[in-house]
Amino acid sequence: xxxxxLRSNVPIFEQLYQEIGKYIALSILKPDEQLPTVRSLxxxxxxxxxxxxxxxxxxxxxxxxxxxxxxxxFVSNTSEGVKAVLAxxxxxxxxxxxxxxxxxxxxxxxxxxxxGLKS
Amino acid sequence: xxxxxLRSNVPIFEQLYQEIGKYIALSILKPDEQLPTVRSLxxxxxxxxxxxxxxxxxxxxxxxxxxxxxxxxFVSNTSEGVKAVLAxxxxxxxxxxxxxxxxxxxxxxxxxxxxGLKS
Amino acid sequence: xxxxxLRSNVPIFEQLYQEIGKYIALSILKPDEQLPTVRSLxxxxxxxxxxxxxxxxxxxxxxxxxxxxxxxxFVSNTSEGVKAVLAxxxxxxxxxxxxxxxxxxxxxxxxxxxxGLKS
Amino acid sequence: xxxxxLRSNVPIFEQLYQEIGKYIALSILKPDEQLPTVRSLxxxxxxxxxxxxxxxxxxxxxxxxxxxxxxxxFVSNTSEGVKAVLAxxxxxxxxxxxxxxxxxxxxxxxxxxxxGLKS
DNA sequence: GTGGTCTAGACCACG
DNA sequence: GTGGTCTAGACCACG
Numbered sequence: 035x036x037x038x039x040l041r042s043n044v045p046i047f048e049q050l051y052q053e054i055g056k057y058i059a060l061s062i063l064k065p066d067e068q069l070p071t072v073r074s075l076x077x078x079x080x081x082x083x084x085x086x087x088x089x090x091x092x093x094x095x096x097x098x099x100x101x102x103x104x105x106x107x108f109v110s111n112t113s114e115g116v117k118a119v120l121a122x123x124x125x126x127x128x129x130x131x132x133x134x135x136x137x138x139x140x141x142x143x144x145x146x147x148x149x150g151l152k153s
Numbered sequence: 154x155x156x157x158x159l160r161s162n163v164p165i166f167e168q169l170y171q172e173i174g175k176y177i178a179l180s181i182l183k184p185d186e187q188l189p190t191v192r193s194l195x196x197x198x199x200x201x202x203x204x205x206x207x208x209x210x211x212x213x214x215x216x217x218x219x220x221x222x223x224x225x226x227f228v229s230n231t232s233e234g235v236k237a238v239l240a241x242x243x244x245x246x247x248x249x250x251x252x253x254x255x256x257x258x259x260x261x262x263x264x265x266x267x268x269g270l271k272s
Numbered sequence: 273x274x275x276x277x278l279r280s281n282v283p284i285f286e287q288l289y290q291e292i293g294k295y296i297a298l299s300i301l302k303p304d305e306q307l308p309t310v311r312s313l314x315x316x317x318x319x320x321x322x323x324x325x326x327x328x329x330x331x332x333x334x335x336x337x338x339x340x341x342x343x344x345x346f347v348s349n350t351s352e353g354v355k356a357v358l359a360x361x362x363x364x365x366x367x368x369x370x371x372x373x374x375x376x377x378x379x380x381x382x383x384x385x386x387x388g389l390k391s
Numbered sequence: 392x393x394x395x396x397l398r399s400n401v402p403i404f405e406q407l408y409q410e411i412g413k414y415i416a417l418s419i420l421k422p423d424e425q426l427p428t429v430r431s432l433x434x435x436x437x438x439x440x441x442x443x444x445x446x447x448x449x450x451x452x453x454x455x456x457x458x459x460x461x462x463x464x465f466v467s468n469t470s471e472g473v474k475a476v477l478a479x480x481x482x483x484x485x486x487x488x489x490x491x492x493x494x495x496x497x498x499x500x501x502x503x504x505x506x507g508l509k510s
Numbered sequence: 511g512t513g514g515t516c517t518a519g520a521c522c523a524c525g
Numbered sequence: 526g527t528g529g530t531c532t533a534g535a536c537c538a539c540g
Contacts (some may be wrong), residue, residue, distance in 0.1 A: 043516060043538095044528060057258045082517045087528070096209055100279050104320075104525040104527050123253050124266065130246040131267060133171075135176045141268075147243065148264055149248060164539060201461075253488050255532045275481065283524060290490075297494045320525045361491050368484040369505060375416045375480055383505055385481065386488055387498075400523095402530060429513060439532045444513070461512050461540035 038079055046081055050089035051096075055119040058098055058112055069099060069107045083103075154189075157198055165200055169208035170215075174238035177231055188218060188226040194195055273308075276317055284319055288327035289334075293357035296350055297338055307337060307345040392427075395436055407446035408415060408453075412476040413471055415455055422498055426464045 035057070057063040067074075073092065076083040092108050093099045098115040099107050112137045134144050154176075157168045176182040188194075191209065195202040209226050212218045217234040218226045253263050273295070278376065282314045295301040307313075314321040328345050331337045336353040337345045372382050392414070395406045414420040426432075429447065433440040447464050450456045455472040456464050491501050 047515080056255060071526090083528095084518090084530095085516065087530095088515090090528080101281075102278050103281075103283060103523085103527065104280075106527060112250060120253075120256060120258070121255055123249065123258075127246070127249040127253060127263070127267070128270065130242065130249045131270065134239075134242050136175055137239060138244075139239070144246070145264055145267055148246070148267070149260075151247065151250065151260075159459050159462075162458075162460075166539080204540055207540090247449060285524080294493055324525055326525090358491075358494060358496070361487065361494055361496075362435075365484070365487040365491060365501070365505070366508065368480070368487045369508065372477075372480050372484060374413060375477060377477070379506075379508075382484070383502055386484070386502055386505070389485065389488065404530080420538090428511090440513095441515095442531065444515095445530090447513080458513065460538085463512060 047088040051092045054093045166207040170211045173212045186228045285326040289330045305347045398447040408449045411450045424466045
């Protein structure tokens with residue numbers, strides 16, 4: 035289910051965190067569904083359990099998942115957590131958009147280019 | 154002329170490289186104009202000369218500037234270099250856009266949000 | 273009667289122990305009244321019997337309840353046990369209060385804030 | 392300057408994080424003052440650099456400190472960060488206060504007890 | 511020099 | 526069984 039790119043400059047724990055956010059936003063992971071255990075996911079991905087744990091802790095701090103002591107990690111009721119994920123993604127878009135504006139691109143040109151992309 | 158933020162998580166050399174691209178794209182830096190020397194710019198910004206050097210090297214690799222041995226760095230005839238800068242900025246935008254699509258956002262919603270921004 | 277929150281970061285046995293203390297202090301549980309058996313309470317709350325057992329042991333050590341071999345757990349004659357529960361709760365309060373003092377808050381400010389709370 | 396208790400049940404990184412917050416709130420650590428490096432503090436306290444790093448990262452996420460790449464960690468302009476620290480400390484106080492209320496203690500009794508403490 | 515990430519492996523509390 | 530913390534040690538990017 036989860037896939038990571040060991041060659042990426044994005045840290046592994048960050049990739050994993052983003053994937054969790056993505057799957058929850060897409061309802062592939064549903065509220066109160068249990069995530070793979072730290073150890074099993076680490077084994078499956080061939081990475082260190084500490085790295086998975088770090089991703090899970092980030093996700094818990096973001097309100098995306100919660101932990102049940104002695105049992106495992108579960109998907110939160112998503113409303114607030116997903117909002118945060120979306121907000122972050124939009125912030126990145128705005129930043130890239132503003133960088134183009136700073137380079138002298140016209141707003142309409144940028145938007146038209148994006149509209150061309152979607153079809 | 155150049156301004157950097159030491160507290161930013163964006164590396165300093167990267168900030169500097171982007172500023173060079175920005176000023177060239179905006180024709181504030183013009184073809185064959187000389188850039189500040191590594192040492193003078195480092196002194197002015199209070200940063201390590203190696204950092205300035207790295208930014209210049211990146212800009213040279215991108216075709217934005219060229220070096221004249223023993224003299225300094227100069228702005229290239231811009232057409233291709235600026236194209237590269239713009240292409241990179243657009244690539245970042247597309248990446249952010251696609252991340253939103255992956256999160257389930259509708260293309261029209263994203264574009265309308267951006268259109269709201271521009272006014 | 274007892275209610276626990278599996279998602280809380282407070283251990284379940286601790287929550288249960290505190291609830292026992294609370295009900296005894298409030299005389300909802302009365303001297304020599306029998307507590308639910310470990311197994312029945314575990315079943316009712318959907319938790320591990322060992323967890324209930326641990327809470328009961330804590331409560332017994334605090335003098336809140338006593339065990340009758342082969343029969344079950346019973347509420348103690350409360351005076352000393354309740355005193356211990358209260359003492360512990362006050363200790364926690366003092367600790368939080370002192371932390372605020374250490375942070376430079378004025379005693380009167382803290383007390384006034386609490387007084388505002390109570391109304 | 393920093394002191395930790397290895398025997399405490401409070402994690403080391405958490406103790407360190409709280410100390411940072413305390414010293415900033417008390418202006419013992421002043422804005423833009425540099426903190427000890429990860430390695431030097433680890434050595435001084437006899438703990439692992441990773442543990443110090445975790446505390447620093449927590450403090451950075453809280454806005455208490457900021458990092459300058461290649462140089463070190465520095466105290467933020469404190470207003471917002473300190474507010475968060477104080478808010479957290481007050482939350483702990485309120486929790487302890489409410490626990491006492493639940494145990495049947497009268498608000499005035501609790502407050503009078505605290506007032507007795509302060510003198 | 512600085513902090514950030516990761517691994518391997520241990521130990522712990524909770525259940 | 527579960528996740529959380531910590532150590533020892535390596536490697537990396539940035540400066």
